Amino acid sequence: MGNPMKIRAANKDGVTEVKVLVSHEMETGQRKDSAGAIVPAWFITELVAKHGDKVVLTSEFGPSVSKNPYLAFKFKGGAKGDKITVSWKDNKGDSRTDEAAIN
């Protein structure tokens, strides 16, 4: 579940740059709430980006990736209109997939 990601992908001179913003709390498990109780860790563990059905990046995150994670990377290839798909899953078993077309 969770809110939609924002995925931007642009091709320039044969290289596609992908920028992803993910909506996620990325709770470290070290913070205490106002009652003094530890807020349990809740963070994205894995994120995979695909160009069509080909994996272009596999990421593993720990809880020290910032809240609402941001990721930018580049791969050779890709053409205007091609589909970029990004999927994540978190340590609670939640997951989400969004897609965008290359500009």
Place this chain on the structure above:
Amino acid sequence: MNNQRRTVLKSGSGAALLGMLAAAGIITPGMALADWNKAAFDAKSMADTLKALGAGQPADSKDVQVTGPDIAENGAVVPVGVASSLPNVTMVAILIEKNPNALAASFTLPADTEANVQTRVKMGQTSNIYALVKSDGKFFMATKEIKVTLGGCGG
């Protein structure tokens, strides 16, 4: 507001969509999301983290760059990047020496993906940031210190 955003907004979420994509053969279950390296993320010290990543004692390399500001206005969001001109880079990782667990993120790069990844990390205090790169099966490293400051009232 462009149409693309609307599409993103309306596209489904969670397990249902993943299931749908899997059914359509777009994502193969098990292959879609790799196994999370618990040992590496649970490791506290730099040495233990490198060991868990199978990196041993990486050599310092001028061909690995850590990018980021010298000073971060807030440790909650510190923009950092790793880039390398080394050949056949298959993995890059970001480690923060003084965080409770050093490993922040690691990335597996297929052949056509450039060794150039940027993200944002939390830093509990001023620390050295290490970029770890695996090139031709060997590990290399570079470092940069980022100072974390406390800001004023904000705004």
Place this chain on the structure above:
Amino acid sequence: MNRRLIKTLVGAAIFAAFAGGVSAQDSKVADELAKYREALADGNPADLLEVKGEGLWSEKRGPKNASLEQCDLGQGPGKLEGAYAALPKYFKDTNKVMDVESRLVHCMVTLQGFTQAEVTKQWFSRPGKESDIEALVTFIGAKSNGMKINVPATHPEEAKMAKMGEYIFYRRSGPQDFSCSICHGQEGKRIRLQDLGNLTTKDGAGTAMKTWPSYRVSQGAVWTMQRRLIDCMRQARWPEPNYLADSIVALETFLQKNATGTVMETPGIKR
């Protein structure tokens, strides 16, 4: 040369050297902070909230099962372009000067049938508890991006609110005998590493107002102007005003009036 003069001269020389060192250091720090802010600008998490706000705007919700698409934010029903930049504004139907948040709440109550208490219960987010108001204000604010702030406060009620805001801005109060103007009424002030804008000038007020609503990385949330100002009062050790209080709308009117003519750059991102 007497001893006292020598002492003074030596002192002055040391002071000059020290001051020179500090200012060189200052500019390096300022450069590095600018780099940090620049690196955050591309990929503002507020964009995620903007998308959510757009959805909330057009979604049929509440007891009346209505969307907000007929909400009049001062430019006519459903007209969003430039609306944020021209608020606060006097509204005939309520006979009040309203800011974006009070007008939005008014619409959620009158169009969608929510109670004011329901709508304002989560007026700002906490970890795990999202705020519809934050999302909607981010969306509405972005519709004024690139437009000039335009609050001339010419209507008598608006002029009165701007005057009230000015009065509050300069009024010393609370256990520390503090006023807004102590930190924000002169050039070249700072707290820790943050430069403090002079909000009495167009330049200073413009720089401050044009980037709101803004994503605060320290909170991991978008702050609205109401939240910003209420929190300023808390930090000045004043009693905190209620959400949507007239005192906050008055301060906003004063600040937007000072900032009038400045081009909006919203949503912003800050430490």
